[in-house]
Amino acid sequence: MYQSGEKLAAATNLILHRTGQKEIQEGITVIVKGEGVWVYDQDGTQYLDMDSGVTRPVHAGYGREELARAAYDQMCQLAYFTPMQFANVPAIKLSEKLAQIAPGEINNFTFECDGSEAVETAMKLARHYHYYRGDKARFKIISRRGAYHGVNGIGIRALGTVMPMRQMMEPLTPGSVFIESPYCYRCPCNLKYPECEIACARDLSRIIEFEGPEYISVFIGEPIQQGFGAFKPPKEYWQIIREICDKYGILLIMDEVICGFGRTGKMFATEHFNIQPDLITMAKGITSGYVPLGAVGCTGKVLEPIDIFNHLHTYGNHPVPCAVGLENIDIIIREKLVENSAEMGKYFLEALKPLEQHPSVGEVRGTGLWLAVDFTMDKKTRAPYPVANLLNMVARAKQKGAIIKMMGMALEFAPPLIIKKEEIDLAVKVIEQCITEEEKALNLT
Structure with missing residues (x-):
């Protein structure tokens, strides 16, 4: 060791x-x-672990022998075969299982290695749909400022965060278009809900008209957004986006890479908003992180005009992770982890809410077991909170035996869906200690 x-x-x-x-010089854990x-x-x-491996995939928790056994058994039977012109049983079965649980009419699936690949594949499928319908000029992708949709070639076009991984790779491929996000705590439009009438969503029409509807392929967004820390938009938001996309013939991709498989107290976060996406992307919780797997689901409407999907990844539709995904979904359903996410998420949120009494805590929010504490230096103006001090709290928590992360100006929590009340209580105690200590260091009273 x-x-x-x-x-x-x-x-x-x-x-x-x-x-x-x-960080490396100081020593990597x-x-x-x-x-x-x-x-x-x-x-x-x-x-x-309050963030399921930090990047949040470990829904079923660590040490699940059933998942290891599923991988072993499949490797012994069939370790690999191409996704091109051949099929395999686990991929077929997993697509059938997903068709049963995915939102509405999402009933066709292909499998990749992770969420970034899933996003890129969804965008390719959308482009194929328009191409075969004769709309060959539709290449633009609309995302949101503050969005994160992976870092692959096409996917990075939708990366709406100001991050080195985006800036270093610029210029982006032509066709990257952004609208504002529904970040109500710090509204980018300087408006207030509900008097705003969801201006951030309605502005999509103006952007489409400016960019040219005939050039736009898709709108992509996370149903609940990670970039600001587990931010759920107003209830009307996604219905407005859906209606605008329909008006202009634009496909809607719901990015469920983080949200899917119970994270938000529903099997998919799209279910919170009662809309029908054209495509969804999945990863992370689909195998609880035990093996790499991403997936794209689409409706029959998207697939129907496509004669051949001109796409190939060597490890697409891979039988081993598909077998693990099947077993993992069975665990999630059998052990009622979606229901536990809803119940424990409510308990966690109620336990965190009193933290809003702290001078630096602007807002506590959460949906299921995806929660955040948003910080500010001034509650009245909602002034930005220094990143360095957020990182200090992450380090303090680690010293106290808890792994947490920062996101935007928030601390974010996304524990395994098997978490219990006593473990939440322990986490809340550590979080409050970290906030108190950092406020003292900042001379906040």
């Missing part, structure tokens, strides 16, 4: 994603074991 003094040596040959050289909602590092230190 790695020793703490060997942290740097253990990381020297491994290129880490989004990790600075200073090596996670060596997971069990339930807990993980353990190279020194045997135990951490309560």
Whole structure:
């Protein structure tokens, strides 16, 4: 087992994603074991994982032998075969299972390696739909400022956050179009709900007219948005977006990569808004992170005009992760993890709400087991909160035995869906301690 003094040596040959050289020099924690909602590092230190592996896929919790067995059994029977001109049983069965649980008329599926690939594939499917219908000029993609839809070639066109991964890859492929997000706590339009009449959604019509409806392929958005910290839009928002897309013949992609498979207390977050998307993207919770898998679902309307889907990834429709996905969905349904997400999410939200009494806490919000505490330096003006101080709280929490993350100007929480009340209580205690300590350091009273 790695020793703490060997942290740097253990990381020297491994290129880490989004990790600075200073962090590496200070020593990278090596996670060596997971069990339930807990993980353990190279020194045997135990951490309560409040973000499901930080990137949030571990819905069913750590140490599920059923998922390991599903992968093993499938590898022994058929480890691989091409997704081109051949099919395999796990991929067929998983598509059938998803057709039963996906929103409304989403009933056709293809499988990729992760969420970024799923987003790119969904955009390709949309382009195929328009192409075969004769609308060959429809290449533009509308996303939202503050959005995150992966980092692959086409997908990065929809990356609406001001991040180095976007700036370093500019210029983006032509056709990247953005509208404002429905971030009501810090409204980008300087309006107030409901008097605003959802101006951020209605402005989509103006942007479409400016860009040219005949050039726009899709609108993509997360039903509940991660970029500001688990932000759920007003109830009218998605219905307005759907109606505008229909008016102009634009396909709607709902990005369920984070939200899907119970994270928000519904199997898919789209269910909170009573609309029908044309395509949805999935990943993360589909296998609880045990093996890489992403998926794209679409309606028959999208698939019907396409003669051949000119697309190929070597590991598309891979039988092993599809087998794991089947078992994982069975666990989620059998153990009522969607229902537990709704119940424990409500409990967690109620436990966090009193934190709004702190001078730096602007808003506590959440849907299911996806929650956030949004911070400000001035509650009246909702002035920005320094990123450095958010990172300080993340570090404080880790020292106290809990793994949390920042998102926007918020701390975000997305624990495994198996979490219990006593574990939530422990997390809330740590979170409040971190806030109090950071407020003292900032001289906030």
